[in-house]
Amino acid sequence: MARAGLTQQIVTTHALDVLDAAGPAGLTLKAVAQRAGVAAPSLYKHVRSLEDLRVLMAVRVLTEAAERIGAAVMGLAGDEALRTFLREFRAYAGQYPHRHTLLESPPPAAGEHGPALEAASAHLVEIAFATVRGYGLTGDDLVHAVRALRAVVVGFVGLEHSAGYLLPTDLDASFAFLTDLLAAGLNRHAHPPGTQDRA
Structure with missing residues (x-):
């Protein structure tokens, strides 16, 4: 179940937190989803792919x-x-x-x-x-x-x-x-x- 209030901006913030903590090699949609407290498929409501998120x-x-x-x-x-x-x-x-x-x-x-x-x-x-x-x-x-x-x-x-x-x-x-x-x-x-x- 997606966390209430999750937006593209919030997903980006979580992704940057993952990058800060784990570096480029640790940046995955699964890691971002875990940081956001949602299942990975929930991210696709806000970003199309990991490359889209990197942009x-x-x-x-x-x-x-x-x-x-x-x-x-x-x-x-x-x-x-x-x-x-x-x-x-x-x-x-x-x-x-x-x-x-x-x-x-x-x-x-x-x-x-x-x-x-x-x-x-x-x-x-x-x-x-x-x-x-x-x-x-x-x-x-x-x-x-x-x-x-x-x-x-x-x-x-x-x-x-x-x-x-x-x-x-x-x-x-x-x-x-x-x-x-x-x-x-x-x-x-x-x-x-x-x-x-x-x-």
Whole structure:
């Protein structure tokens, strides 16, 4: 018998709880149903398949990450915005290491939830654009900068959570060092030496 009040949103919440607790390998419709206190067939009233549920989960994760990071960088520009974006992205991944995988590797945007997934992904990317736009970059340079930003944080976080850093040197210090390098590079690219002298 289905639990009263079960909705697509509640099923998605239970699925994320399962993901947090058991990781991607433990995410099954049976596990979600057990978490929700219903029989597995009851879930089909709300989601069509496990892949359908993964899309809903990705929409939720992308949305909550965008809201968190967007709120943190709002009103900031330049190095301050960059450092805040990187810090909040890493903090989110640290709090939800399994959800983080849905940020950069979401399921294909197919089916009825495809448009919502594309919109949620675009929102997070636009926050990245807004973050680096404060350096005065435009055109292809702006795109390159966003790609660099994502590569830096996704690469660092991915290695951090896969135990890719084996030396005992403090990871926070390494992250701060990497952030400084990116900030310095963007500033140098946006304002090459000698440009202010010619102004």
